[in-house]
Amino acid sequence: MxxxxxxxxxxxxxxxxxxxxxxxxxxxxxxxxxxxxxxxxxxxxxxxxxxxxxxxxxxxxxxxxxxxxxxxxxxxxxxxxxxxxxxxxxxxxxxxxxxxxxxxxxxxxxxxxxxxxxxxxxxxxxxxxxxxxxxNADREQRLFDAAARGGEAEVAELLGFGGDPNRRDADTGLTPLIAAASRGDDTLVRTLVAGGADVLATERSGQTALHKAAEQGSAEVLRALVRAGALVDAPVATTGQTPLHIAVRHGNTEAARILLESGARADLADHLGRTPAALARDLLAPEVVSGLFG
Missing domain, CATH: 3.10.450.50 (Nuclear Transport Factor 2; Chain: A,)
Structure with a gap:
């Protein structure tokens, strides 16, 4: 041509x-x-x-x-x-x-x-x-929103695009990992941890992902966070409660057992002077207390 x-x-x-x-x-x-x-x-x-x-x-x-x-x-x-x-x-x-x-x-x-x-x-x-x-202008917000609703595939994709797993949501102050732990989503928690999520990050009141997992009660999430280096005795700044306090307070005995097996102390007092063992005696059946704390 x-x-x-x-x-x-x-x-x-x-x-x-x-x-x-x-x-x-x-x-x-x-x-x-x-x-x-x-x-x-x-x-x-x-x-x-x-x-x-x-x-x-x-x-x-x-x-x-x-x-x-x-x-x-x-x-x-x-x-x-x-x-x-x-x-x-x-x-x-x-x-x-x-x-x-x-x-x-x-x-x-x-x-x-x-x-x-x-x-x-x-x-x-x-x-x-x-x-x-x-x-990428809304990448971090999309990452948080996906974690909050359990969108595992989207979270993995956004992490692959360089999404920051530690960027906090402006409205709630939560990180994607804390949101995933609150859902009891162990697969998503592992994906975020592998993508660099900070297991020690806290939300506004001072709770970590482990506190949220203790409240929610997922054994697999608790194990994943402990393996990733979460502090089992981290106190909430506003209450002094550890994850073990919270597990007991919500009646999550399996979560409490996992925390104890992971080295959590039963004698740490919160800001009101209550230990997890004391809370358990007030809130749980005697045979459960005996099984957990002896």
Whole structure:
């Protein structure tokens, strides 16, 4: 094909992208089109990146991009043609549809055309930092919300995208780990611990994840937190109660047994002078007290 023809085809095709004309975009592609949008661990949060082969996969990438990005400005800034290969400099100003964060990027597109004037290979070279920032603007809040509702897969994904497992929720003051422990979700607790969650972090009253687990009563959560280094005798700043106090107060005898087996002391007094053993004698059946404290 002549250089003039390649230039005209590519120029018109980028115009179709700017208009969002999917019919014209698809018409310009070979059925065996290969689209390369390089993806790595740093930009994996952008879901339409990667290598796409064939019209269906490319169309799906466009669909996902349209769902996640509102294009405010788009234009072909420069175009170089050599034989059946074109290199284009393209500017995009967009806004992420969920976070509403603006970003600007300038990409280099390498296009190879076949003898029929269809694009058979399309590779994009870009610096995605501003777009990554737009996708990640609400990452920590999404991580907390997922932990609070038990969204294990989303938590794992967001941790993989660099989410901070120790960022506190502005409304509740809880960390994702404390929220997961409050739910009694041992799988989620292990996922967060493996992702760097601080087992010693406290919420506003001074309770750790272990205090919440003692209140909730999940044996597996308690074991996971103790294995991760949680302090079994950590006192709540406002009450002086340890996790063992709380387990006894809520009648969670299995939680109390696990804490005692993990080295929790039964003789530590809270701010009112009550020890876990004394609380147990007031609240639990004599045979339970005897089984726990002898």
């Amino acid at each position: 002549e250089t003039r023809q390649v230039r005209e085809i590519v120029d018109n095709w980028f115009g179709a992208i700017g208009r969002g004309d999917m019919a014209a975009i698809t018409a310009g592609l070979s059925p065996s089109i290969v689209l390369e949008l390089p993806q790595d661990q740093w930009n994996a949060v952008i879901p339409y990146l990667g290598t796409h082969v064939g019209l269906n996969e490319v169309a799906e990438a466009f669909r996902i991009r349209a769902e996640t990005t509102e294009v405010l400005d788009y234009g072909l800034r420069d175009l170089f043609v050599d034989g059946n290969t074109a290199c284009a400099v393209v500017y995009t100003k967009g806004r992420h549809t969920r976070t509403k964060v603006l970003f600007e990027i300038e990409d280099i597109h390498k296009l190879v055309l076949n003898e029929q004037g269809k694009i058979i290979h399309w590779k994009v070279y870009f610096d995605p930092n501003t777009e990554v920032n737009a996708f």
